[in-house]
Amino acid sequence: MELLVAIVDNGTAIDAIKAGEVITVQPDGWGWGSEELANANWRIISAPILGTHAEILQMGYILGELMVHGKTYPRKAYLLNLSALPNSSQFSGARTAPIISMQSTDVIGATTKVA
Incomplete structure (x- = not known):
C-alpha cells in the first residue's frame, strides 16, 4: 500500500490537517500526480501493510469528533x-x-491513537 501523509500542520484551525495524518491510502504502484509528488508538506510512504491497517488509518473521522462552541468537527482517530x-x-x-519505502512493522509501530 502507498500512504499519502501530511508532514506539517496545515494551519491552526481545529479541522486543519495535522502532521502525521494519512490523507489517503492507495494500492502499490498508484499513479500519483505532480501535486502529490511535489508538495513539500506531504510524503508518500510505501509499505506492505494489510488492508485492515490501511482502513484504520483512513477511518479516523468516524471515530473522532470534537465539540467546540456547540459545533462538531471531524477529527482523525489515528496519526x-x-x-x-x-x-x-x-x-x-x-x-x-518521491516515495519512501518502509517495512510494515515501521508503519504499524508509528501508528498512534489520538487522545
Whole structure:
C-alpha cells in the first residue's frame, strides 16, 4: 500500500490537517500526480501493510469528533508519529525521494491513537 501523509500542520484551525495524518491510502504502484509528488508538506510512504491497517488509518473521522462552541468537527482517530519512523529526517525539509519505502512493522509501530 502507498500512504499519502501530511508532514506539517496545515494551519491552526481545529479541522486543519495535522502532521502525521494519512490523507489517503492507495494500492502499490498508484499513479500519483505532480501535486502529490511535489508538495513539500506531504510524503508518500510505501509499505506492505494489510488492508485492515490501511482502513484504520483512513477511518479516523468516524471515530473522532470534537465539540467546540456547540459545533462538531471531524477529527482523525489515528496519526503516524513521524519521529518514530526510521530515518525521520525524511519527514522534514526538502523531499529527497518521491516515495519512501518502509517495512510494515515501521508503519504499524508509528501508528498512534489520538487522545
